[in-house]
Amino acid sequence: MEEKKKSIWKFGTREVVFAAIGAALYAVLGYATNMLQLPGAGNVSIRPAVVIPMFFGIAFGPIVGFISGFVGNILADLLSGWGFWFWWDLGNGLMGLVPGLFAGMIVDYKAVKSLLLGELSVILGSGVGMGVASLSEMWVSGADMNTVIFANFIPSFVSNIVNGLILLPILMVAYAAVVQRSGRS
Template sequence: MKKGIGKAIVGEWSTKTIVTMAVGAALYGVLMMYGSIPIFSQTNLSTAMIVPVVVGGMYGALPCSLTLLIGNIIADLIGGNGMWFDWSIGNAVLGFFVGLLPVYGAYITEGIFKVKHAVIYAILCIIGNVIAFGLITPIFTYLFYGGELKVTFIMAGFATVGNIAVLLIVGIPVLFLLSKRYASRSNLREE
């Protein structure tokens, strides 16, 4: 079923969407703190990157973006190391790119996710990470905190590589499995 680009970006909104976003943000925050492997100073390879895959796949770009924004704020609160809104905004931008699935025809909840969608998803995850952490986060680090950009760029580089690894290696199979699950529930087949 084709949807307009605006509707695909804004996503599907209902009580279920709000609840999923709240649970996703809380889970994202907890996994950022406790479900990660440190790879560089304040930068981790995180299982939290599965949250945007599920939220973005089911509800679209804006719900995914807000989930990651709030989830990163929750991680900052749990961590007790201060609020890092530069990284929260970067995560929101990344969530937007991950959640663009319906824009290019990947309707996970309708059982539609093919190899071509996986390729587009992979490209957008790479572009989204580079923009979010190679451009947006350093800009806001400088604007908000007057931070040392060299350190931010190094941290962003490690975050980008780690995020891309999880989003692609784990995320693509998760999207295929979710799509298959929804297809079997609805008995729908794309022709």
């Protein structure tokens, strides 16, 4: 039987709900872990929840991934009372969008190739997302490149890829079981 090609840019009713679920999950889990600030790193906290936009991107496409990260980060900051930091929200959105670009290549979520693609997407997504957010600090705070790299980019990038590399394969394998049991994709 010919495999049906996934359209990664579709944004219908299911995608609206998945994006909302992803954003709410990211907000709730982000809120629960917002208290863990990295010492000496401006605006950065350790959030195992960063895997949520990455996973929702991989599973449901780049738009769902972007909204999960972007809206989820806004809501987590609103819940924590940390204000609204647009450039970091955008960075979190990109962290979900980039893995979403790999969604079309992944059919079997527990296959080794899929897991490796997922891990690659974590690194690229964190690099692009945190890169954009960190570089915007040059514009807002007047920080120079060294400051941006060492105070913003490296702490957030390293923290996010460690969380993503460990937790994304676990979520992908669990989702493969859900897909297999329910017959949905």
